[in-house]
Amino acid sequence: MTVALQASGLSKRYGDVVALDDVSLDIHAGEIHCLFGENGAGKSTLSGCLYGYVQPDSGALAIDGRPMRLRSPAEALRLGIGMIHQHFKLVGRLSVIENILVGAGGRGLFLDTRAARRRLAALCADYGVALSPDAIVEELPVGLQQWVEIIKVLFLGVRVLILDEPTAVLTPQESDRLMAALERMRDAGMAIVLISHKLREVMRSDRVTVLRAGKLVASLKTAETSPEELSVLMVGRKVSPSYDHNRETPGEIVLDLSDVYVNGERGHRVLDGLSIHVRAHEIVGLAGVAGNGQRELFETIMRVRPLEAGRISIDGKDVTAGSTRDVIDLGVGHIPDDRYLQGLIGSFTIADNIVLGRHHDCAFRKGPFLDRKAISSFAADSMSEYRVAARDSGTRVDRLSGGNAQKVILARELQRSTSLLLANQPTRGLDIGVIDYVYRQLLAKKAEGFGILLASEELDDLMTLCDRIAVIHRGKIVGVVDPSGTTPQHLGLMMAGQAVSGGDAHAH
Amino acid sequence: MHIKLEQRHGSSLLWQGASYGLAILAGFVATAMLLKLSSADVTTAFEALFRGALGSQRAMLRTLVAATPLILTGLAAVVVFRARIWSIGQEGQVYAGAMGAYWVASSLADAPLVVVGPLAIAGAMLGGATMSGIAALLRNRYEVNEIFSTVMLNYIIVYLLSFLLSGGPWTEAGTTVAYHQTPLLAQTAWLPHLAGPLHAGILIALLAAIAVHLLLERTSSGYDMRALGANQTALRFMGMDVPRIVLVTMLLSGALAGLAGGVELLGVQHRLKADYLFGLGYGGIIVAMVGGLRPAGTVAVAILFGGLSSGAVDMRIQSGVPDSLIQAMQGTILLFVLCGTALARYRLTWSSAK
Amino acid sequence: MSMLRKATIAVVAAVCAVAAGSAFADEPTKVKIALVLTGGVESSWQSSLIAALERVKAQKPHGLEVEWTVGDPVFDDDAAEAMRIYAESGDYQIIWGHGPYSDQVAKVKDEFPDMAFAVVGSGNQPLGGNQYWIYKRVHEASYLGGMLAGGMSKSGSLGVVGTFPGDDINDEINAFFAGARQMRADIKQRVAFVESWYDPGKAAEYTNAQVATGVDGILQLTGNFEACKLNKIYCFGSKADENYFAPDNVVTSAVALWDPDINWIIDEWWNHATKGEPYQGNAEPRWFSVAEGGVALAPYHALAEKVPDELKAKVAETEKSIRDGIFKVPLDTALPVSQ
Structure with missing residues (x-):
C-alpha cells in the first residue's frame, strides 16, 4: 500500500496549551483511517495540520513521499487533499451545480456548466446519490447538503478526503449510505480520514489512530482491536456503557405543550401543531433528524421564541404568555445543543458562567458589587462536584474542552433547576467518559423526581435511557414509542417521515 | 512572501507598551515627512508641538483640559461598545448634555456654585441620557437599529440647538444672531479652576473613568453589560431582561457623553455655541477604540489626543503650519497608533515563498 | 520781538527738546500687531484690514514702524491660546481679534495689562480696560450704492443675498434699500440669508432665485459674484472693492477703511506706553463714519460709462452732504425682510 500522506513529529501549542505533541502517522491510499479521541484530544488540530489551516510549530508533512509545507487549505486542495467540515461551507441560496462550480471556480470567467453537469451526474450515479443539479441547496435535507459538499471536493480531484464527524447530522440510514460511499471511494484508491467518536463507525474503518491529550496513543488495524479496547485507549480507563434503568411510576405532568405553532425567522412554519408532555420521574426522548424543529421546540419552551398558537404549561402553570x-423561576434547567451560543459566554470565566443568570442574587452580591469571594467559592465547589477539570474557576470557558464546557453548563443548570430539565443534544461532540457522566447525572435527576426532555442523535442512548421516545419530523411529533418495543431502524424510518405501522402514532 | 495575522495570547504589558511607543514614533516620522513635503520647517513645527503639549506646566494643564471631554465621550463609547451596542450618538449626546447644563445653569443664575454646579452637571447627564434613552427605546420597542437612530438624533439635536441659537429663545439678546450663541453664563456656574487653565472637569472625568472601570469589572450591572456584548443569546436564555440592560447601558453612555458637553460648557466655554462642541463625540469613539475599549486606555489615548490638539495651536501660531496640514498630521498619528494596537494584539507571521 | 514772545519761544523750544530727548531715550520705535482672524486673508473682511495696515504703515504714526503677523484662522479656546502665545512671546504690543473674540480676550487681557486688545464687530462684549471694541458700519456707503442700484434698476426690484443677519449687517442692507428708494420710491426688496459664512453654491442658488422673481440689482454680501455674471445683472460689493470679482457686474462696493480704527488703537497704546495713561476700553462699540474716513464708496472702474452722469452727480452730491454732516443716513438695524 502506498503512503498518500505522511506526518512526522507534528507539534502545536496554543499559548501554554499543548494541542498536538509529536504526532506521526501515515495515511495510506486505499484505506479508511479513523482519528479517534475525546474532544480536546487533538483530532481537530491534527486534521487542521493535514489540511493546511493550522501551521504546526514543528514537524513535517510528506505527500506521495515528497516533503511539503501546507500554508493554506487552497494549497492542500491543489495537492489533492480535501476536507468536509461539520459546518458546511455552501451558499444556501444557490443551486447544487452553482455551489459545485463556485467551489471549483476561479478558472476562467465563464463556468463550463455542461461539462460540470455531466460529471455531477456520473458522480451521483457512482455513489448512488439522488442529487438534482438545479435544486436550491438550502431547501435540501442536511444529508444531501453534505453530499453537495463532498461532490464539490471530489470535483477537484482529491485523493485524500478528510471528514470531520460527518455523521453527526445524519439519520442512521443516511450514515450507513455515507459509510458505504466512503468504502467505495477507498476501493477506488482514495485515502479517507474519518474523524469520529462513534464506535460503530470507527469499527467500520481499516485503521484507527487514537489520540489522547495531544499525544498519539495507538495506531491499530481495526480488525485487530475491539470497541472496548478503543474506549479504554481513548479515556485511559475503563468505562461501563450500561445504565441502571429504573422504571418508576411517572408522576404529575411537569411540561405540557398542546398544538404549538411556531414560525421561523423567514416566516416558515418550524413547529406545526406540536403536542408533547413530560411527567415527573420520566425521561422523554426526542428523536429526529437535525433541523426538524428540535431546537425551535426547546427555544419555544424556554420562551425565547414567540408562539403563533398553542399553549405551554410548566408544573401546571400556563407560561404561554410568560417570559x-x-x-x-419555575425551576426549569436547560442544556442547549449549541453550548457556546446559548449556554455559555465564551470569553467569561468558569465562575462567571456558573453564576450566569443568578449574578444579581443576594448570595453573589454585596450592594451593587459582585461578591467575588462568594462566587469563586461557589464555583470551586461546583467544579469539584461536577468534575470540571480546569486550573481554577478563573479559567476562560472558551479555553475548555467540550466536555468540561458542558460540565460547566450542567453545574449551573442542575443546581438551579427543581422540576424540569430540557436537554438538547447534551452529549454532542463529547467523548465516552463525559457522555457517561452526563447521562448518569440525568438519571440521578430523574430519580429525584425531575421530568426530563432529552433530544439526542444517539438513538442507542435514547433507547437505553428513555421511558418514552417521541419522534419529531417537520415540526410535528409523528409518533411516540416505547423504547423496549422498537429498534433503531424502526425509529430511523419514522425520523425520515415514513409512515410506520406498528408504532404508537399518537402524541399522547 | 506569505503574511498572516495571528492573535496573541496574553501579550505582555512590556510588548504592548513597546508597540504603542513604536507606533507613535513611526507616526511622528511619517508626520515629519508630511511637513517636509509641504516645505514647512520640521524642527520648528515639532518644537512648537511639544512645547504646546508638554513644554510647560501650563501646556500640560492645557493638554489635560483638551483631554477632559474626550475622556468622557471615550468612556461613553466604551460602555456601549463593550455591550456591543453600536451607538454612535455620543456627538449628539454631547450637545444635549451641554444644553441640559445650560438650561439648568441659566435658570439658576442667582444661586451659588455649590447649588448650580451639581444641578447643572445633573442636567448635562440628563440631557445626554435623554438622547440615548430615545435610541434605546426605539431599539427595544420597534427594533430600530441604533446606528441609524443615533445618527438621526445627532442631526436632530444639532439642528435643535441651531434653532435655539439663531433667533430662538436662547439667542443672545441685544447684539445679533449671526454668531449663534447664548449669552455668557453667570460666573457662579463656572467650574472652579484647579491650576491655571485646568478646571475641575478633569476630576469628574477621572472619577468617571474609575467608576466605569469598577462598574464594568466589579458590579452585577457591569456583568450584564459585558455579557450582553459577549453573548446576547446566552443572556436571553438565562432569562435576563435584555431590553432593560440595553436601556441601562445606553442611559449610562448618554449620561457620560452628556457630562462631556456639560463640563466643556461649565469649565471652558461658559456659553453655548454650536461649533464649540463639534467633533467631541466622534473623537470619543476613536479614543475608545484606540484605547482598547478600556477606561485606563481611554484616559491615556484621550491625553495623547489632548496633547496633539493643544500642541497644534502652538504649532500653528509659531511655525505657520496650515490648519489643514495639522489635521492631516493628527490623522496620520492616529493611523499609526491604530497600527500599534494591531501590533500589540496580533502577531505577524510570515514564511518565505519556495 | 517782545520779551514775552521770546520767552515763550524759548520755553516751547525747551519743552520740545526735553520731549525729543526723552523720545530718543525711551519711546518705542516699533509697534507689532498680532492679528487673530476668523477667515482667510483673501476674503473682503480680512483683505480690507490688511490693505489698511499697509497704508498706516506708510504713514508711520508717532514715527513708528508698524508690523503685523497673520496666522491661519483660529476659533474658540484655540483663539485664546493663540492670543496667549502671542502675548507671552513679548514681541507684540497689540492683539487684534478681527471678529467676535471678546470671550477669548477676557481670558488673557488681565494677565497682560500693558498690551492693547481690539475686538471687531457684533458678537462681542464690552470688557473695558485694555479691550477696545470696534464696529464697522458701512451703511453710509451702502446708502450711496443703493442710490445707484435704484437709479439703474429697470424692473424696480432689488435684492440682497447675505450671510447671516446681524446688527452690523442689517444696517448695511436697510441703508441700501433706503438709498434705492431715494431714487425710486416703489422699489421692491428681496432679502435672503445663506446662513453660512462661506457657501458659494447656496449663494448662487439664492441669487438665481431672486433674479427669477425679477430682481435686476443685488447687494451681494457673500463675496460670490458668479451668479451675477451668469445672469448679467448689476451687483454691489461689500467691505472691500469687489469689482475685480466681476468687472462687468460689480458697479461699486461699500468699502470698509480700517485706517482710523487702527490709528485709534495705536494711539491708545501709545498714550499708555509713553504717557502712562490708563487704558479705557469703550463700553459702546465705536465706529468711524464716511466723514472720519472709516468707510467709502469704491470707484466705478470700467462700469463708469454705464452709470448715467446725472446719477453719478446725484450720488456725488449726496456723498458730500453726508461727509459734511448735512445729511445723516438713518441707522436702522432691524431685521430686513422681503417686501
Whole structure:
C-alpha cells in the first residue's frame, strides 16, 4: 500500500496549551483511517495540520513521499487533499451545480456548466446519490447538503478526503449510505480520514489512530482491536456503557405543550401543531433528524421564541404568555445543543458562567458589587462536584474542552433547576467518559423526581435511557414509542417521515 | 512572501507598551515627512508641538483640559461598545448634555456654585441620557437599529440647538444672531479652576473613568453589560431582561457623553455655541477604540489626543503650519497608533515563498 | 520781538527738546500687531484690514514702524491660546481679534495689562480696560450704492443675498434699500440669508432665485459674484472693492477703511506706553463714519460709462452732504425682510 500522506513529529501549542505533541502517522491510499479521541484530544488540530489551516510549530508533512509545507487549505486542495467540515461551507441560496462550480471556480470567467453537469451526474450515479443539479441547496435535507459538499471536493480531484464527524447530522440510514460511499471511494484508491467518536463507525474503518491529550496513543488495524479496547485507549480507563434503568411510576405532568405553532425567522412554519408532555420521574426522548424543529421546540419552551398558537404549561402553570425568567423561576434547567451560543459566554470565566443568570442574587452580591469571594467559592465547589477539570474557576470557558464546557453548563443548570430539565443534544461532540457522566447525572435527576426532555442523535442512548421516545419530523411529533418495543431502524424510518405501522402514532 | 495575522495570547504589558511607543514614533516620522513635503520647517513645527503639549506646566494643564471631554465621550463609547451596542450618538449626546447644563445653569443664575454646579452637571447627564434613552427605546420597542437612530438624533439635536441659537429663545439678546450663541453664563456656574487653565472637569472625568472601570469589572450591572456584548443569546436564555440592560447601558453612555458637553460648557466655554462642541463625540469613539475599549486606555489615548490638539495651536501660531496640514498630521498619528494596537494584539507571521 | 514772545519761544523750544530727548531715550520705535482672524486673508473682511495696515504703515504714526503677523484662522479656546502665545512671546504690543473674540480676550487681557486688545464687530462684549471694541458700519456707503442700484434698476426690484443677519449687517442692507428708494420710491426688496459664512453654491442658488422673481440689482454680501455674471445683472460689493470679482457686474462696493480704527488703537497704546495713561476700553462699540474716513464708496472702474452722469452727480452730491454732516443716513438695524 502506498503512503498518500505522511506526518512526522507534528507539534502545536496554543499559548501554554499543548494541542498536538509529536504526532506521526501515515495515511495510506486505499484505506479508511479513523482519528479517534475525546474532544480536546487533538483530532481537530491534527486534521487542521493535514489540511493546511493550522501551521504546526514543528514537524513535517510528506505527500506521495515528497516533503511539503501546507500554508493554506487552497494549497492542500491543489495537492489533492480535501476536507468536509461539520459546518458546511455552501451558499444556501444557490443551486447544487452553482455551489459545485463556485467551489471549483476561479478558472476562467465563464463556468463550463455542461461539462460540470455531466460529471455531477456520473458522480451521483457512482455513489448512488439522488442529487438534482438545479435544486436550491438550502431547501435540501442536511444529508444531501453534505453530499453537495463532498461532490464539490471530489470535483477537484482529491485523493485524500478528510471528514470531520460527518455523521453527526445524519439519520442512521443516511450514515450507513455515507459509510458505504466512503468504502467505495477507498476501493477506488482514495485515502479517507474519518474523524469520529462513534464506535460503530470507527469499527467500520481499516485503521484507527487514537489520540489522547495531544499525544498519539495507538495506531491499530481495526480488525485487530475491539470497541472496548478503543474506549479504554481513548479515556485511559475503563468505562461501563450500561445504565441502571429504573422504571418508576411517572408522576404529575411537569411540561405540557398542546398544538404549538411556531414560525421561523423567514416566516416558515418550524413547529406545526406540536403536542408533547413530560411527567415527573420520566425521561422523554426526542428523536429526529437535525433541523426538524428540535431546537425551535426547546427555544419555544424556554420562551425565547414567540408562539403563533398553542399553549405551554410548566408544573401546571400556563407560561404561554410568560417570559424566559418566568420559566426559569419555575425551576426549569436547560442544556442547549449549541453550548457556546446559548449556554455559555465564551470569553467569561468558569465562575462567571456558573453564576450566569443568578449574578444579581443576594448570595453573589454585596450592594451593587459582585461578591467575588462568594462566587469563586461557589464555583470551586461546583467544579469539584461536577468534575470540571480546569486550573481554577478563573479559567476562560472558551479555553475548555467540550466536555468540561458542558460540565460547566450542567453545574449551573442542575443546581438551579427543581422540576424540569430540557436537554438538547447534551452529549454532542463529547467523548465516552463525559457522555457517561452526563447521562448518569440525568438519571440521578430523574430519580429525584425531575421530568426530563432529552433530544439526542444517539438513538442507542435514547433507547437505553428513555421511558418514552417521541419522534419529531417537520415540526410535528409523528409518533411516540416505547423504547423496549422498537429498534433503531424502526425509529430511523419514522425520523425520515415514513409512515410506520406498528408504532404508537399518537402524541399522547 | 506569505503574511498572516495571528492573535496573541496574553501579550505582555512590556510588548504592548513597546508597540504603542513604536507606533507613535513611526507616526511622528511619517508626520515629519508630511511637513517636509509641504516645505514647512520640521524642527520648528515639532518644537512648537511639544512645547504646546508638554513644554510647560501650563501646556500640560492645557493638554489635560483638551483631554477632559474626550475622556468622557471615550468612556461613553466604551460602555456601549463593550455591550456591543453600536451607538454612535455620543456627538449628539454631547450637545444635549451641554444644553441640559445650560438650561439648568441659566435658570439658576442667582444661586451659588455649590447649588448650580451639581444641578447643572445633573442636567448635562440628563440631557445626554435623554438622547440615548430615545435610541434605546426605539431599539427595544420597534427594533430600530441604533446606528441609524443615533445618527438621526445627532442631526436632530444639532439642528435643535441651531434653532435655539439663531433667533430662538436662547439667542443672545441685544447684539445679533449671526454668531449663534447664548449669552455668557453667570460666573457662579463656572467650574472652579484647579491650576491655571485646568478646571475641575478633569476630576469628574477621572472619577468617571474609575467608576466605569469598577462598574464594568466589579458590579452585577457591569456583568450584564459585558455579557450582553459577549453573548446576547446566552443572556436571553438565562432569562435576563435584555431590553432593560440595553436601556441601562445606553442611559449610562448618554449620561457620560452628556457630562462631556456639560463640563466643556461649565469649565471652558461658559456659553453655548454650536461649533464649540463639534467633533467631541466622534473623537470619543476613536479614543475608545484606540484605547482598547478600556477606561485606563481611554484616559491615556484621550491625553495623547489632548496633547496633539493643544500642541497644534502652538504649532500653528509659531511655525505657520496650515490648519489643514495639522489635521492631516493628527490623522496620520492616529493611523499609526491604530497600527500599534494591531501590533500589540496580533502577531505577524510570515514564511518565505519556495 | 517782545520779551514775552521770546520767552515763550524759548520755553516751547525747551519743552520740545526735553520731549525729543526723552523720545530718543525711551519711546518705542516699533509697534507689532498680532492679528487673530476668523477667515482667510483673501476674503473682503480680512483683505480690507490688511490693505489698511499697509497704508498706516506708510504713514508711520508717532514715527513708528508698524508690523503685523497673520496666522491661519483660529476659533474658540484655540483663539485664546493663540492670543496667549502671542502675548507671552513679548514681541507684540497689540492683539487684534478681527471678529467676535471678546470671550477669548477676557481670558488673557488681565494677565497682560500693558498690551492693547481690539475686538471687531457684533458678537462681542464690552470688557473695558485694555479691550477696545470696534464696529464697522458701512451703511453710509451702502446708502450711496443703493442710490445707484435704484437709479439703474429697470424692473424696480432689488435684492440682497447675505450671510447671516446681524446688527452690523442689517444696517448695511436697510441703508441700501433706503438709498434705492431715494431714487425710486416703489422699489421692491428681496432679502435672503445663506446662513453660512462661506457657501458659494447656496449663494448662487439664492441669487438665481431672486433674479427669477425679477430682481435686476443685488447687494451681494457673500463675496460670490458668479451668479451675477451668469445672469448679467448689476451687483454691489461689500467691505472691500469687489469689482475685480466681476468687472462687468460689480458697479461699486461699500468699502470698509480700517485706517482710523487702527490709528485709534495705536494711539491708545501709545498714550499708555509713553504717557502712562490708563487704558479705557469703550463700553459702546465705536465706529468711524464716511466723514472720519472709516468707510467709502469704491470707484466705478470700467462700469463708469454705464452709470448715467446725472446719477453719478446725484450720488456725488449726496456723498458730500453726508461727509459734511448735512445729511445723516438713518441707522436702522432691524431685521430686513422681503417686501
